[in-house]
Amino acid sequence: MLTIKNKKIAKEWKDHSKDWITCTRCPLHCHSKNVVLCRGSLPCQVLFIGEAPGRDEDSCGEPFVGISGELLNTAIEAVISTQTEFTYAITNTVGCIPLDVTENDSGRLITSKLRQPRPNEMDICKPRLVDIIRIASPQKIVCLGEVALKNLRSMIEGTIYWDVTRLRHPSYVLRNGGVRSQEYYTFIEGLENVVKGLQT
Ligand code: SF4
Numbered sequence: 001m002l003t004i005k006n007k008k009i010a011k012e013w014k015d016h017s018k019d020w021i022t023c024t025r026c027p028l029h030c031h032s033k034n035v036v037l038c039r040g041s042l043p044c045q046v047l048f049i050g051e052a053p054g055r056d057e058d059s060c061g062e063p064f065v066g067i068s069g070e071l072l073n074t075a076i077e078a079v080i081s082t083q084t085e086f087t088y089a090i091t092n093t094v095g096c097i098p099l100d101v102t103e104n105d106s107g108r109l110i111t112s113k114l115r116q117p118r119p120n121e122m123d124i125c126k127p128r129l130v131d132i133i134r135i136a137s138p139q140k141i142v143c144l145g146e147v148a149l150k151n152l153r154s155m156i157e158g159t160i161y162w163d164v165t166r167l168r169h170p171s172y173v174l175r176n177g178g179v180r181s182q183e184y185y186t187f188i189e190g191l192e193n194v195v196k197g198l199q200t
Pocket of ligand 1: 020023024025026027028029035094095096121124125128
């Protein structure tokens with residue numbers, strides 16, 4: 001769900017989403033059910049940027065709604081329980097699910113396997129991310145994983161200053177023990193540092 005309190009931003013978001021939800025700029029649109037844009041609040045103090053939508057996100061059109069999203073929500077709730085106000089939004093490096101597919105001779109899908117987005121796909125999708133960063137206008141950006149960080153660095157280096165932090169992707173935390181693991185505590189610690197540094 002997306003909450004937008006400001007009328008000007010609501011108008012900007014409407015224009016932005018109208019353009020991108022029907023996007024066919026890169027080949028990823030061929031096998032995606034939905035272009036996944038953003039959830040949370042706009043504007044926000046912290047913008048989380050993940051890698052790409054997975055199957056749950058592709059089905060419902062919202063980022064981080066599967067088990068990775070649950071872990072992220074749990075971590076955010078644990079960290080913000082003492083904060084009087086904390087606003088955040090979540091998006092991804094690309095808007096469509098990246099899949100390797102095999103098809104039969106008549107073009108019917110036989111198998112599909114999740115993969116990382118390719119550099120050309122991330123490049124083509126950059127204007128969508130630039131728009132979201134501009135509309136979200138966050139104090140801090142948290143990249144979830146190395147792919148998101150590399151992509152963001154290539155976009156902003158030498159042009160705009162953003163306070164950027166990299167945390168592990170929630171799916172990595174899940175693969176390495178989940179909410180009872182050292183990786184999760186490290187994730188929480190990183191998130192606490194992000195929240196502590198926010199200006200109120
Ligand atoms: S990944 Fe981005 S550029 Fe490619 S089709 Fe989806 S929204 Fe468009």
